[in-house]
Amino acid sequence: xxxxxxxxxGNGQRRHPRLPWLLVLAATGTLPHVAAATGDQGLExxxxxxxxxxxxxxxxxxxxxxxxxxxxxxPDPFAVPDGTxxxxxxxxxxxxQQTLRALERQVYGWKGPAPDSVTGSVHPDRIxxxxxxxxxxxxxxxxxxxxxxPGPYPAVVVVGGIGGIDPRLLAGEGVAWIxxxxxxxxxxxxxxxxxxxxxxxxxxxxxxxxGTLMAWAWGVSRLLDVIAQSDQRLLRADAVxxxxxxxxxxxxxxxxxxxxxxxxxxxxxxxSGGVPVWRGLAGTGAQPARSAYGxxxxxxxxxxxxxxxxDTLATxxxxxxxxxxPRGLLVLDNPHIDWLGARAGHLGALAGAEIYRALGVAGxxxxxxxVADPAHCAWRAEWNAPALDAIRRHLRxxxxxxxxxxxxxxxxxxxxxxxxxxxxxxx
Numbered sequence: 001x002x003x004x005x006x007x008x009x010g011n012g013q014r015r016h017p018r019l020p021w022l023l024v025l026a027a028t029g030t031l032p033h034v035a036a037a038t039g040d041q042g043l044e045x046x047x048x049x050x051x052x053x054x055x056x057x058x059x060x061x062x063x064x065x066x067x068x069x070x071x072x073x074x075p076d077p078f079a080v081p082d083g084t085x086x087x088x089x090x091x092x093x094x095x096x097q098q099t100l101r102a103l104e105r106q107v108y109g110w111k112g113p114a115p116d117s118v119t120g121s122v123h124p125d126r127i128x129x130x131x132x133x134x135x136x137x138x139x140x141x142x143x144x145x146x147x148x149x150p151g152p153y154p155a156v157v158v159v160g161g162i163g164g165i166d167p168r169l170l171a172g173e174g175v176a177w178i179x180x181x182x183x184x185x186x187x188x189x190x191x192x193x194x195x196x197x198x199x200x201x202x203x204x205x206x207x208x209x210x211g212t213l214m215a216w217a218w219g220v221s222r223l224l225d226v227i228a229q230s231d232q233r234l235l236r237a238d239a240v241x242x243x244x245x246x247x248x249x250x251x252x253x254x255x256x257x258x259x260x261x262x263x264x265x266x267x268x269x270x271x272s273g274g275v276p277v278w279r280g281l282a283g284t285g286a287q288p289a290r291s292a293y294g295x296x297x298x299x300x301x302x303x304x305x306x307x308x309x310x311d312t313l314a315t316x317x318x319x320x321x322x323x324x325x326p327r328g329l330l331v332l333d334n335p336h337i338d339w340l341g342a343r344a345g346h347l348g349a350l351a352g353a354e355i356y357r358a359l360g361v362a363g364x365x366x367x368x369x370x371v372a373d374p375a376h377c378a379w380r381a382e383w384n385a386p387a388l389d390a391i392r393r394h395l396r397x398x399x400x401x402x403x404x405x406x407x408x409x410x411x412x413x414x415x416x417x418x419x420x421x422x423x424x425x426x427x
Contacts, residue, residue, distance in 0.1 A: 058097030109210025109300025163245025186215025285338030321352030336374030366403025
């Protein structure tokens with residue numbers, strides 16, 4: 001029997017708060033997708049107000065290096081480097097950017113400079129991408145599967161092409177899925193730190209210390225570029241999700257965190273380097289940080305300095321979840337395999353949910369780990385309901401339940417045992 005907890009506003013009611021965020025985002029310069037009636041603003045595509053037309057809205061925020069003090073508890077996601085805390089939703093834009101930069105510096109590595117150009121095409125069976133930078137050019141493709149009925153369709157980018165959402169569920173909701181092979185842009189080269197793939201070949205030494213998870217995220221962003229540039233008769237650029245399982249779940253989370261155009265992020269059984277917080281891994285049987293760093297070059301080289309002392313990181317993975325806010329986030333987990341770190345994943349989700357709660361959108365983050373089947377990366381019937389709510393809420397912009405937080409028994413973790421900060425109500 002599952003132990004169940006919900007975010008502060010998650011009580012099974014059908015909610016989809018929108019207007020307050022439209023006002024906040026307009027005031028802070030974050031331009032959401034809005035209805036076609038506002039085409040005079042240059043935003044012709046209908047869609048959810050939680051996504052942006054920009055990959056990163058905070059790029060112009062001042063850069064202040066994070067504190068480097070060791071802390072055993074989870075870092076305060078609302079604290080700024082000068083010791084104060086943010087108090088308004090408008091301040092979240094630059095607070096998010098400070099967190100993003102700290103994660104690039106210490107965990108993932110740099111996503112790289114903007115390409116000189118991104119071109120390509122959306123065909124009924126594939127998406128072709130060509131990226132140029134500094135006189136170099138790289139290409140890659142992804143397979144496209146369309147549901148029955150007329151388009152344009154929402155779409156889910158399935159990182160790795162396996163272990164994502166049940167295609168029958170997507171087809172029933174009129175959602176396309178994109179099989180994206182991320183090793184084209186960031187190869188898995190083994191326990192060494194060698195870098196191969198389109199991302200590294202394009203940018204060369206500038207990104208030589210970046211991990212492959214960020215390279216995979218970069219590839220998702222370039223797919224989004226091509227979809228946005230298309231006539232959108234097949235795919236809607238404002239209704240794209242990303243999902244993946246295991247190491248591809250780590251990549252899906254990175255993609256959703258580092259691109260604000262993604263409407264919904266679904267990391268599945270992501271393990272260490274994904275949803276589980278680093279500070280919650282010890283003593284649980286989960287993959288240790290040093291092992292996650294060494295198994296593949298998933299994480300940036302800088303993480304090697306923290307792998308044996310994660311309490312010295314300026315951030316933790318709950319703040320990666322916070323980068324996704326206020327957009328949709330559904331974490332699906334497996335408590336039967338200790339190596340996957342579901343207890344630390346539950347803790348990460350609880351802490352990440354506090355960021356959503358502070359922003360007034362608690363129902364946009366969900367976590368579900370109460371599953372009977374222990375098989376890794378197998379889709380479970382228990383996940384159908386939250387997945388459908390997430391799809392309807394964030395891809396179809398339809399009425400749907402708040403996303404719940406449902407942990408597995410016997411002993412759900414307590415966030416209060418792992419933090420020394422409270423959650424503000426951001427004005």
